[in-house]
Structure formats: structure tokens, C-alpha cells
Amino acid sequence: MNTPRHKRKQATSAASSNPKLPNSDISSSENPASAIIDVSAVEVPELTEQEQSDRLHLERKVERAFFEAGKALAELRDRRLYRSTHSTFEEYCKDRFGYNRSRSYQLIDAAVVVDNLHKCPQIVDILPTAEGQVRPLTKLETQQQQEVWQAAVEKAGGKVPTGRIVKDVVQQIIERTKVPNTYQIGEVCQILVKDNPELRGKSGCWAIVTQVNDFSCTVRTWDSELTVAVQHLKSYDYLPAECQQVQQICDRISRVYSSELEESVQRFLESLGKLKRAYLTQLEEKVLRVLESEYDSEIT
Structure with missing residues (x-):
């Protein structure tokens, strides 16, 4: 008894079975791998004046997040607003925010430095955006903090300096004034x-x-x-x-x-x-x- 032969099915693409599909951007004579597809450009509208203002406001909030946190922690500590649930400020910060003593006071001390930098009109437009950038300044006198920050901004090419740049400037001053x-x-x-x-x-x-x-x-x-x-x-x-x-x-x-x-x-x-x-x-x-x-x- 002869076994019937299986018919092999030949796969065909929609493009080959319909060489002239409507709205098709690819020619049937072209290699699909090298075909050129036309993509229509999407126009991105410019920000309105209000949107530009909102963006700047939100960016400033992000940049000042560590500063606001430090100010809030200082007030919580000074007014002892933790006393209804915790016996010490350190325990409260650990339970509520997951901050150990060191981190809590790093943020508080950083906020004090930023407040001081705000008082210097020459640097009011370029202020720290992270706690690590001002940590080296916390051990300096008030006037020295302003001077070091100005020098660090100049060293960074007029931009917000990294913590490493600030630390290098601080070290230079310490070596000079020992x-x-x-x-x-x-x-x-x-x-x-x-x-x-x-x-x-x-x-x-x-x-x-x-x-x-x-x-x-x-x-x-x-x-x-x-x-x-x-x-x-x-x-x-x-x-x-x-x-x-x-x-x-x-x-x-x-x-x-x-x-x-x-x-x-x-x-x-x-x-x-x-x-x-x-x-x-x-x-x-x-x-x-x-x-x-x-x-x-x-x-x-």
C-alpha cells in the first residue's frame, strides 16, 4: 500500500500575495531588510510661560529636598514634637524615617549651611542640590563656608560643584590655615x-x-x-x-x-x-x- 505524499505548504507573506496593498510604504520589489519606512514627524509644542515657571518651581523643590528635610528635622528636634511617641529624637528618626543619628544630623547641619549660603548675594543663583556637596562645609566658620562655596563654583566652571570639588577646596584652606x-x-x-x-x-x-x-x-x-x-x-x-x-x-x-x-x-x-x-x-x-x-x- 502506497503511503500518500504530504503536501508541503508554502508560506507566503501578505506582501507577496498582495503585491499592491493599499497604504503600503514598502515596495514588493525591495528587500524588506533594506526597505525605507516613512515616519511622519511629531511636532513637540514649546512650553508656555506658565509651564516654564512650573518646571523651574518643581526643579527647585527637587534640588531643595535635602534642605527642606533638614529644616523640618531641626524643628521636630527643637520643639520636641516626637515626645508623645518617643523618648529621644534619635529613636524617633530611626522609627519614622529610617535615619540613624548620623544621617539626621547630616541633613540638619546641611540645612544650616544652605541658610548661610543664601545670605551671600554673589552665590544665590548657584546653590547646593545635594547634602553631600555641603558636608565638607559644616566644619568651617560661617564666612569660610561662603568663600569655599564660591571657590568651588568657580572651579566647577560656574556650575554646581560636586562634593569632591568642595572637599578639595576645604582641604586647601585647612592646610593653609593650620x-x-x-x-x-x-x-x-x-x-x-x-x-x-x-x-x-x-x-x-x-x-x-x-x-x-x-x-x-x-x-x-x-x-x-x-x-x-x-x-x-x-x-x-x-x-x-x-x-x-x-x-x-x-x-x-x-x-x-x-x-x-x-x-x-x-x-x-x-x-x-x-x-x-x-x-x-x-x-x-x-x-x-x-x-x-x-x-x-x-x-x-
Whole structure:
């Protein structure tokens, strides 16, 4: 029995079966791969004056997003608007925005810098668009911030400079203005915060020099040890005996201080850490002795 042959189907395209399709832009005699297709141009209307204004307004909002965030965070912190749900500003930022302490204060400090730059008429048209561009400026004096930003804009060819350009200009100024270190170990100084956010909360505190570096000192305060540039220190010019007295007071405060103490007691100990004299009054001495006796009774 002969098996019937299968008929092979021949595929044909619509173009070959209908060589003259209506509205066809491709000739049947052309190779489809090299065919030319006519595409009609679409006219893009120009922005109206109102649209141009809206675009500029929205662009400015995007550019100022970090600035607005910093301003808002500062107000939330200063007015303690977090107090109904959180005991500290840091906990609130972590839960509400996912910001750790460092990020929250980076935005706050950046907003302070931008506010300062706004006051300089020469640079009002070219302002930072990202927090990283102003981060190197937060450690500078107010006038220096404006000068550095102007120099960075010039270095960037009249455009908004990158954070790297700003950092390079800041480093040049630091190298040019470094002050030699004449402090000695054991010397008692006052901390001058100026515009350094890393010294936040230490304004006016006395500090005992424990290590002398080229352009900074490692100092001990009543509750911590930190490294401070010499421009942020001012010597009290105490006599050696007075420096020794301050060291003894520092040891006593550090021994009894704890974050678990009542807030009023904490504030008292913190006030001792900002004394502008090398001794305690009779009342201060009496209160400190009471706290020391309480501490001794707790550990025995």
C-alpha cells in the first residue's frame, strides 16, 4: 500500500500575495531588510510661560529636598514634637524615617549651611542640590563656608560643584590655615564648638589634654575622650596645682555619672563639667559627696 505524499505548504507573506496593498510604504520589489519606512514627524509644542515657571518651581523643590528635610528635622528636634511617641529624637528618626543619628544630623547641619549660603548675594543663583556637596562645609566658620562655596563654583566652571570639588577646596584652606600646637599634656582648656557639629553639646566644657598631636589634642572631659583641633581649644592658663584640681574633679564626676541617674542629677554633674574655675564651692562639694556616698553604697 502506497503511503500518500504530504503536501508541503508554502508560506507566503501578505506582501507577496498582495503585491499592491493599499497604504503600503514598502515596495514588493525591495528587500524588506533594506526597505525605507516613512515616519511622519511629531511636532513637540514649546512650553508656555506658565509651564516654564512650573518646571523651574518643581526643579527647585527637587534640588531643595535635602534642605527642606533638614529644616523640618531641626524643628521636630527643637520643639520636641516626637515626645508623645518617643523618648529621644534619635529613636524617633530611626522609627519614622529610617535615619540613624548620623544621617539626621547630616541633613540638619546641611540645612544650616544652605541658610548661610543664601545670605551671600554673589552665590544665590548657584546653590547646593545635594547634602553631600555641603558636608565638607559644616566644619568651617560661617564666612569660610561662603568663600569655599564660591571657590568651588568657580572651579566647577560656574556650575554646581560636586562634593569632591568642595572637599578639595576645604582641604586647601585647612592646610593653609593650620595653627601649630603649643598645648601640653595635663593642661586644662575650654572647648570652642564654633561651627563644628562633631563637638555638639560640648560648648564651654573644660577638657584636660591627654595627648598632643601635630594640629590637634586628644582631651578628656568629664564624660568622654575625644580629639579636638587646636582652633577649637582655648587654654585656661591654670597653674599646675589648679590643673591637678580639675583632674581630680573630673575623676570624681566620671565615677558617679550614669545615664540612669535622675535628669536633675545629670544636669548638676554636667554643670560641673563646664565650670570656669578650678575648684568647687562648698555647696557643690557637699552635693557631690552625697552622690559619691550613694554610688559607694550601691556597689557594696
